[in-house]
Amino acid sequence: MKNKKVLVTGGAGFIGSNLVESLLNSDNSVVCLDNFSTGKRENLKNFMNNPNFRLIEGDIRNYEDCLTALKNVEIVFHEAALGSVPRSIKDPVTTTDVNIGGFVKMLFAAKELASLKQNPNRAQNPFIISKLDLHSIREFDFTKYQGYIEPTTTLEQQEDKEK
Ligand SMILES: NC(=O)c1ccc[n+]([C@@H]2O[C@H](COP(=O)([O-])OP(=O)(O)OC[C@H]3O[C@@H](n4cnc5c(N)ncnc54)[C@H](O)[C@@H]3O)[C@@H](O)[C@H]2O)c1
Numbered sequence: 236m237k238n239k240k241v242l243v244t245g246g247a248g249f250i251g252s253n254l255v256e257s258l259l260n261s262d263n264s265v266v267c268l269d270n271f272s273t274g275k276r277e278n279l280k281n282f283m284n285n286p287n288f289r290l291i292e293g294d295i296r297n298y299e300d301c302l303t304a305l306k307n308v309e310i311v312f313h314e315a316a317l318g319s320v321p322r323s324i325k326d327p328v329t330t331t332d333v334n335i336g337g338f339v340k341m342l343f344a345a346k347e348l349a350s351l352k353q354n355p356n357r358a359q360n361p362f363i364i365s366k367l368d369l370h371s372i373r374e375f376d377f378t379k380y381q382g383y384i385e386p387t388t389t390l391e392q393q394e395d396k397e398k
Pocket of ligand 1: 245
């Protein structure tokens, strides 16, 4: 891939910064959107003076930041996310907000700017997106939160109820 205008979300992270380097080395121009929640400025220091690199400090949960970062972009590599299983157990709200909510905002901002072509095999409506991972959420072992949330029904009991 050469001479493309590329957005790398999470470009200050481990995967993102290696991607940025590789894309710049292949004569692409790169925009990086990152809020530095886990990413490091150090990872970007070699690109800051490169005229083909632009950093936008912002958040994928902010729709305006998504639109700003996507302007004139042809291709998106979406690497912004909160990793870490322990973090997701400690703070499931923030993890799902970023990894699901932020991802959906990026998708719809890209659609608004018509800079991504729609894949006809993918989900056709937001309701489907909101339900995508429901099965695995229901299978999640909520006993991890014993003392905080009382598990009321098992997946099997729930499925019996729905029959
Ligand atoms: N590292 C691996 O070995 C590996 C393997 C497979 C898949 N992945 C996936 O690749 C993606 C990136 O992983 P990584 O290891 O580079 O993680 P990382 O934590 O190093 O990078 C994530 C980047 O996203 C940024 N970010 C987080 N929340 C943000 C937000 N709300 N708005 C803007 N930026 C935000 C962070 O600041 C960070 O720079 C994740 O989806 C991860 O699950 C990683």
